[in-house]
Amino acid sequence: MIKYFNIDMGSSLPSVLLNASLVQKIDQTSTTTTTLSYNAIAATDVVTITHSADASGVAIQNFLVEQLGLLMRTSYTNVAPVVSLPGVTVSMVAIA
Numbered sequence: 001m002i003k004y005f006n007i008d009m010g011s012s013l014p015s016v017l018l019n020a021s022l023v024q025k026i027d028q029t030s031t032t033t034t035t036l037s038y039n040a041i042a043a044t045d046v047v048t049i050t051h052s053a054d055a056s057g058v059a060i061q062n063f064l065v066e067q068l069g070l071l072m073r074t075s076y077t078n079v080a081p082v083v084s085l086p087g088v089t090v091s092m093v094a095i096a
Helices: 059-073
Strands: 004-007 016-019 025-028 033-037 046-051 090-095
Touching: 004 059, 025 059, 033 059
Parallel strands: none
Antiparallel strands: 004 016, 025 033, 033 046, 046 090
16 A cells, blocks of 8 residues: 655645655655655655754654654555644755
């Protein structure tokens, strides 16, 4: 069963649906960007989530890794629960 991150973009924007089943790497590259890599070797197939600053530098990465584990253990009827990133506001999701 394919599972998805349903990223909450706030009240003024629609949520973004990202494939969670095929993610190979989650990396917080700075305090304001986190990437989901679908092909660990290439620089392509990367989704970049731009968000407000996270002082720790790894909180969003750790949160998404935890959510991925929870998501994979959920029922097959709950394939895309809404994920709200804690303490930050998502401003953009870019696909390369």
